[in-house]
Amino acid sequence: MMKTSTTSEYYRDKVAIVTGGASGIGLALAETMLSYGAKQVILADFNDKNLKRETERLNAAYAGKVLGLYCDVTKEEDVRGMIGKAAEFGGRIDILFNNAGGGFGGYFDKQTNEDWEKAFALNFYGALYGIRAVLPIMRKQGGGHIVDIISGIAFSPMPYQTMYSATKAALNGLTLALRYELWDENIRVTSATPGTTITAIWKGVKPPPGAQSAEQSAQTILAGVAKNERLVLGDQGDISGAKNCFHPDAAAGNDDYFLNVARRRRSGEMVV
Ligand SMILES: NC(=O)c1ccc[n+]([C@@H]2O[C@H](COP(=O)([O-])OP(=O)(O)OC[C@H]3O[C@@H](n4cnc5c(N)ncnc54)[C@H](O)[C@@H]3O)[C@@H](O)[C@H]2O)c1
Numbered sequence: 001m002m003k004t005s006t007t008s009e010y011y012r013d014k015v016a017i018v019t020g021g022a023s024g025i026g027l028a029l030a031e032t033m034l035s036y037g038a039k040q041v042i043l044a045d046f047n048d049k050n051l052k053r054e055t056e057r058l059n060a061a062y063a064g065k066v067l068g069l070y071c072d073v074t075k076e077e078d079v080r081g082m083i084g085k086a087a088e089f090g091g092r093i094d095i096l097f098n099n100a101g102g103g104f105g106g107y108f109d110k111q112t113n114e115d116w117e118k119a120f121a122l123n124f125y126g127a128l129y130g131i132r133a134v135l136p137i138m139r140k141q142g143g144g145h146i147v148d149i150i151s152g153i154a155f156s157p158m159p160y161q162t163m164y165s166a167t168k169a170a171l172n173g174l175t176l177a178l179r180y181e182l183w184d185e186n187i188r189v190t191s192a193t194p195g196t197t198i199t200a201i202w203k204g205v206k207p208p209p210g211a212q213s214a215e216q217s218a219q220t221i222l223a224g225v226a227k228n229e230r231l232v233l234g235d236q237g238d239i240s241g242a243k244n245c246f247h248p249d250a251a252a253g254n255d256d257y258f259l260n261v262a263r264r265r266r267s268g269e270m271v272v
Pocket of ligand 1: 020021025026044045046047073102193194195196197200201
């Protein structure tokens with residue numbers, strides 16, 4: 001068994017990449033790791049403006065420790081190039097957070113194959129490309145940690161979010177299966193849900209009451225990752241979803257709940 005350590009110790013002197021690191025939960029993961037004493041953090045994002053601003057801001061506080069790299073995670077050559085540059089910058093890559101992702105809501109009937117391909121390109125293949133590119137580096141250095149940011153929707157599939165549900169469930173499946181393929185090579189693999197978090201992902205929709213800050217989500221994720229948890233659950237809603245969603249005793253209750261969500265959403269209400 002690999003040893004666990006207290007949260008901040010786990011990140012001290014580590015080199016970490018965060019995809020989608022220029023905003024929201026990714027940015028909070030990066031900033032919190034720096035506050036825990038990380039050696040270097042690489043923000044990888046395709047939003048140039050946010051990337052430049054946040055890299056400058058973090059470098060002002062943690063001089064020379066932060067590198068911002070343009071990367072569209074839906075393009076494998078971008079991801080490979082970004083991981084190569086990050087390894088040159090840091091000398092190694094201890095942790096990769098595959099965090100870039102999008103919400104993808106809407107009516108199944110209106111979604112085309114192209115829409116589905118775009119959703120899988122971002123929420124599934126983006127992470128797969130990251131894993132594939134970082135593995136040779138982690139193997140060579142004798143270990144590392146890959147963290148895939150999923151969502152509670154991976155095990156509580158929601159009506160009118162079929163693409164988000166399917167892509168995040170697929171990523172969770174990849175992550176948890178791979179964990180045991182890589183375990184004996186000292187490469188840790190963790191799936192993590194942030195919990196309902198106030199970020200730009202909500203795109204003008206008001207996050208529900210009780211939604212937490214990106215900093216809170218980042219702290220919970222980082223604590224679970226430091227303990228090498230299999231599945232880090234970001235809030236109480238995700239804990240209850242993970243416990244109940246496929247439990248036979250909860251089946252009737254789940255039908256009532258999700259049917260009610262479907263009907264309310266169909267009538268135009270944004271229930272979460
Ligand atoms: N906010 C929530 O309530 C919530 C809940 C569950 C899961 N999540 C997951 O957390 C992760 C982070 O989301 P967030 O809430 O911080 O959203 P966010 O919109 O604030 O951040 C997402 C970041 O990903 C970047 N990005 C998008 N497409 C990209 C691409 N093709 N290549 C590179 N970067 C790209 C964006 O530019 C942005 O900086 C996502 O995977 C999301 O699905 C969020």
